[in-house]
Amino acid sequence: MAQERTIHAALLGIGTVGGGVYKLTQELGEDILAKTGARLVIDRILVRDRTKKREGVPAALLTDSWEEILRDEKIEIVIEVTGGIEPTLTRLTEALRAGKQVVTANKDLLAEYGAQLFEAAEEGHCDLHFEAAVAGAIPIIRPLRQSLAASQLTEVMGIVNGTTNYILTRMAEDGMGYGEALELATRLGYAESDPTSDVEGYDAGRKLAIMASIAFNSRVTFPQVYTEGITKITAEDIRYAREFGYVIKLIAMTRLARDGVEVKVHPMLLPEQHPLSSVRDSFNAVFVHGKACDDAMFMGRGAGQMPTASAVMGDVIDTMRNILHHSCGKIGCGCYKNLPVKPVEDTSSRFFLRIQVTDKPGALANIAGILGNNDVSIAQVVQKKSRDGVAELVIITDPVRERHFNDAIRILQGMSVLKEVSGIIRVYGS
Amino acid sequence: MAQERTIHAALLGIGTVGGGVYKLTQELGEDILAKTGARLVIDRILVRDRTKKREGVPAALLTDSWEEILRDEKIEIVIEVTGGIEPTLTRLTEALRAGKQVVTANKDLLAEYGAQLFEAAEEGHCDLHFEAAVAGAIPIIRPLRQSLAASQLTEVMGIVNGTTNYILTRMAEDGMGYGEALELATRLGYAESDPTSDVEGYDAGRKLAIMASIAFNSRVTFPQVYTEGITKITAEDIRYAREFGYVIKLIAMTRLARDGVEVKVHPMLLPEQHPLSSVRDSFNAVFVHGKACDDAMFMGRGAGQMPTASAVMGDVIDTMRNILHHSCGKIGCGCYKNLPVKPVEDTSSRFFLRIQVTDKPGALANIAGILGNNDVSIAQVVQKKSRDGVAELVIITDPVRERHFNDAIRILQGMSVLKEVSGIIRVYGS
Numbered sequence: 051m052a053q054e055r056t057i058h059a060a061l062l063g064i065g066t067v068g069g070g071v072y073k074l075t076q077e078l079g080e081d082i083l084a085k086t087g088a089r090l091v092i093d094r095i096l097v098r099d100r101t102k103k104r105e106g107v108p109a110a111l112l113t114d115s116w117e118e119i120l121r122d123e124k125i126e127i128v129i130e131v132t133g134g135i136e137p138t139l140t141r142l143t144e145a146l147r148a149g150k151q152v153v154t155a156n157k158d159l160l161a162e163y164g165a166q167l168f169e170a171a172e173e174g175h176c177d178l179h180f181e182a183a184v185a186g187a188i189p190i191i192r193p194l195r196q197s198l199a200a201s202q203l204t205e206v207m208g209i210v211n212g213t214t215n216y217i218l219t220r221m222a223e224d225g226m227g228y229g230e231a232l233e234l235a236t237r238l239g240y241a242e243s244d245p246t247s248d249v250e251g252y253d254a255g256r257k258l259a260i261m262a263s264i265a266f267n268s269r270v271t272f273p274q275v276y277t278e279g280i281t282k283i284t285a286e287d288i289r290y291a292r293e294f295g296y297v298i299k300l301i302a303m304t305r306l307a308r309d310g311v312e313v314k315v316h317p318m319l320l321p322e323q324h325p326l327s328s329v330r331d332s333f334n335a336v337f338v339h340g341k342a343c344d345d346a347m348f349m350g351r352g353a354g355q356m357p358t359a360s361a362v363m364g365d366v367i368d369t370m371r372n373i374l375h376h377s378c379g380k381i382g383c384g385c386y387k388n389l390p391v392k393p394v395e396d397t398s399s400r401f402f403l404r405i406q407v408t409d410k411p412g413a414l415a416n417i418a419g420i421l422g423n424n425d426v427s428i429a430q431v432v433q434k435k436s437r438d439g440v441a442e443l444v445i446i447t448d449p450v451r452e453r454h455f456n457d458a459i460r461i462l463q464g465m466s467v468l469k470e471v472s473g474i475i476r477v478y479g480s
Numbered sequence: 481m482a483q484e485r486t487i488h489a490a491l492l493g494i495g496t497v498g499g500g501v502y503k504l505t506q507e508l509g510e511d512i513l514a515k516t517g518a519r520l521v522i523d524r525i526l527v528r529d530r531t532k533k534r535e536g537v538p539a540a541l542l543t544d545s546w547e548e549i550l551r552d553e554k555i556e557i558v559i560e561v562t563g564g565i566e567p568t569l570t571r572l573t574e575a576l577r578a579g580k581q582v583v584t585a586n587k588d589l590l591a592e593y594g595a596q597l598f599e600a601a602e603e604g605h606c607d608l609h610f611e612a613a614v615a616g617a618i619p620i621i622r623p624l625r626q627s628l629a630a631s632q633l634t635e636v637m638g639i640v641n642g643t644t645n646y647i648l649t650r651m652a653e654d655g656m657g658y659g660e661a662l663e664l665a666t667r668l669g670y671a672e673s674d675p676t677s678d679v680e681g682y683d684a685g686r687k688l689a690i691m692a693s694i695a696f697n698s699r700v701t702f703p704q705v706y707t708e709g710i711t712k713i714t715a716e717d718i719r720y721a722r723e724f725g726y727v728i729k730l731i732a733m734t735r736l737a738r739d740g741v742e743v744k745v746h747p748m749l750l751p752e753q754h755p756l757s758s759v760r761d762s763f764n765a766v767f768v769h770g771k772a773c774d775d776a777m778f779m780g781r782g783a784g785q786m787p788t789a790s791a792v793m794g795d796v797i798d799t800m801r802n803i804l805h806h807s808c809g810k811i812g813c814g815c816y817k818n819l820p821v822k823p824v825e826d827t828s829s830r831f832f833l834r835i836q837v838t839d840k841p842g843a844l845a846n847i848a849g850i851l852g853n854n855d856v857s858i859a860q861v862v863q864k865k866s867r868d869g870v871a872e873l874v875i876i877t878d879p880v881r882e883r884h885f886n887d888a889i890r891i892l893q894g895m896s897v898l899k900e901v902s903g904i905i906r907v908y909g910s
Binding site for chain 1: 500504507508511512514515611617618619622623626627628629630631632697755758763770771772773774775776777778779780781784786787789790791792793794796797798801802804805806807810811814816817
């Protein structure tokens with residue numbers, strides 16, 4: 051163990067998570083010393099408005115000058131909890147090039163500019179940690195990069211957005227419609243005033259890009275991720291899913307196929323017995339499968355002030371150990387493969403298809419024929435009672451190439467017997 | 481990244497797990513090089529009988545001389561998968577003192593001689609890794625030591641023995657008795673021919689000692705762990721538990737209380753909604769709670785050749801990175817506190833109590849009175865139909881100091897109205 055010394059850090063941002071990080075640095079002082087052999091001191095906190103009062107934070111620490119932090123050679127760690135792309139990308143790149151270690155919770159940045167940041171980290175021989183960027187307090191980045199490094203991973207699937215999981219839980223358990231559940235989530239602070247990034251699956255897609263890159267050692271960026279949100283899920287879909295023994299979750303899933311990496315975020319029918327099915331409310335969970343490790347799952351708080359702050363501080367403690375042992379930059383980008391990302395139409399899925407058809411003899415045969423001609427094989431079908439001459443058909447298909455399924459739907463939509471496509475949702479299983 | 485070089489290792493033992501480790505070193509050669517910057521070569525495999533043929537393992541690697549390995553300066557990593565205390569303890573101590581990094585899957589050793597091994601590791605400035613010693617392929621040691629280092633953990637509870645979880649699952653789902661389920665587990669290879677260590681909770685107790693030491697930064701050894709096995713659990717207990725909305729699991733649990741650390745292994749009634757309740761068959765899972773991270777859970781394969789081998793190899797890869805960055809010994813023992821371990825009688829639990837009593841007026845009042853006099857408060861009670869003048873009472877208590885509960889039971893056993901104590905099982909909750 052190195053002799054007692056002090057390691058100086060700067061905090062970029064002092065919002066909810068930043069406040070939690072600062073609080074932990076104060077509460078854990080002695081523990082950090084015992085765990086690492088050094089004291090941690092937050093020297094500077096970068097804010098936009100230096101005059102705004104922050105509860106529990108000495109005003110003397112606040113600065114609005116990034117240059118001041120960058121030039122301060124005493125500062126060895128930059129802890130970034132501001133979010134957003136710029137000016138953060140420029141700042142963190144500068145920090146890493148200047149030899150400052152970086153701990154960040156910024157998924158937007160990592161999911162799009164991970165390669166650039168890791169390049170800068172390599173240049174400066176620096177640590178770049180981001181455990182809090184994916185699934186908050188759940189240790190998933192470090193397990194993927196270290197513990198599971200020999201697991202021959204083939205699949206990662208997760209519930210990595212707490213807002214949508216909360217909405218879907220309310221819909222499933224309390225029979226709410228999507229709008230009502232979203233309203234409740236907003237009122238309780240689970241959803242932001244503009245919920246687009248959550249409900250459209252963008253947030254989950256960013257986290258998935260990061261996880262895929264690490265799990266398969268090949269860079270995947272957010273624009274390569276197929277995303278589909280939960281806004282079209284109805285109470286009926288959920289009820290039918292239950293009839294078939296499924297629950298509906300927003301799933302971020304990546305698979306290592308023979309011809310590339312699949313990265314998709316979309317609602318999915320999961321069998322009730324699947325471990326992810328019991329992940330309720332705003333909890334997150336990540337399920338992994340590897341040839342060697344078999345199945346494993348990690349569950350916990352995906353967001354929230356102290357859970358996220360605890361993940362940030364776990365990274366800070368690790369960085370301090372690396373500083374003291376002169377081993378920063380030990381684990382780099384890790385993307386030593388260059389695998390193609392498969393277009394979503396070339397991936398395979400099972401589908402849940404809910405349609406309204408004219409209730410006349412031969413309608414089902416007609417539809418089944420078109421599906422069959424397009425390689426869509428039916429695994430289960432339920433025809434509901436007719437109302438005003440319109441019958442509801444609920445079909446679950448076998449796995450099919452998505453391109454073929456889409457072709458079939460396009461042809462169905464041209465048929466007079468088809469009144470409406472009420473729901474299309476992917477189904478777990480192969 | 482350091483230049484390409486070769487790191488030499490020796491493998492102690494080539495049984496099931498050792499065979500898996502050797503296989504992974506062969507399969508992952510290029511990946512290990514890409515991940516670490518070095519090639520891994522197993523130079524020597526220590527066996528008792530050099531003449532025995534081992535499928536897929538070159539005979540030239542086998543040796544029966546530990547001295548040869550110890551004296552070979554080329555060998556930088558010792559991977560131990562033999563199990564047992566001696567001669568392994570001596571060997572690993574010698575290896576660490578000689579500056580060789582150690583990766584081991586040996587829970588017996590860590591749970592009793594962890595302090596000694598870490599002392600030797602510190603002396604030699606060496607890595608000592610043991611992810612595979614607890615819960616097989618589930619990353620739990622590294623998350624506890626690193627990712628969750630700032631989580632202010634207060635509780636760790638887990639299902640960390642696959643054999644007993646398999647037995648209890650069969651009892652719960654197929655209505656088997658204990659004996660029948662054990663027999664099936666033995667036939668399928670889930671239970672050893674002498675199942676004592678599993679069914680009496682010793683195996684889980686060893687893993688718990690290791691987890692408690694890391695979670696609370698204070699050394700706990702196996703002899704300090706209270707252990708109670710599953711041999712007395714009956715099909716009736718399981719049936720009654722279900723009536724109350726519980727399942728029965730063998731739980732290893734440690735808590736940080738104001739006056740010390742609690743470490744107990746025992747069967748427990750868990751609410752059906754608890755995340756651990758859905759952990760079935762031979763799966764393992766560890767649930768943690770921290771002031772900062774809130775709830776988190778890790779689930780996966782607790783045993784098996786390749787899952788365990790993948791955990792060992794994750795440690796080996798990490799060790800290689802540390803060797804190349806001259807940062808071995810970065811995370812030491814971590815037991816910088818010296819907390820007392822509480823005697824089990826001073827801990828509190830809720831209890832499920834199933835008793836047979838003479839069915840006459842006032843019997844229940846009598847029993848309730850004795851419980852009340854001993855601070856045992858009743859949360860729920862069910863009286864079953866009487867048979868031959870004997871009624872069955874099933875009681876769930878509020879939390880009570882175990883000493884007081886035991887006193888109450890002793891007094892009850894002196895009463896003529898009590899015919900038999902049929903079951904006493906702890907219940908989750910406070």
